[in-house]
Amino acid sequence: MEAKLTWKEKMTFIGVADSGHEVKVDTDAGVGGDDTAARPMELIALGLAGCTGMDVISILRKKQQKVAAFDVNVSAERAAEHPKVFTRAIINYVVKGEGLDEAALVRAIELSALKYCPAQAMLGKAFPMELRYQIYEGDVLVKEGTWQPPAA
16 A cells, blocks of 8 residues: 655645545644644544444445444544553444344454454554444444453
8 A cells, every 4th residue: 555645734734545535634723733634643543443334334234234324433542641642442333223133243343353454453453442332223222232352
């Protein structure tokens, strides 16, 4: 993979990788930016959510689950001191639909975590992640839990 980030002004950059799609990156005014785009660490969290989210929804669709809505929420804690790396994260998969099979969701989360998601595999070497899920039918929470990796 190749990626290029080009400085535009102040702290604004435009990035382009192999797909050719542009991504704007900026920061807040307190550190010289204009607050016009996502920060780099936000993009890392979004990349993690996107990677595992695409895995999970793809697997659920293959398992013929009737998903009406799906969110992946990443809550990442950062170190207080520079370089302010992520120190832990909670990934919460929120699935809405009718008659959703909890075992199918748990298996999809497991496959993403252990086999398919390179972002999760890479970042998991740097900080611990807790994988939670919630299943809703309409607006009613019907099941929730936490996926645990098998004991080593």
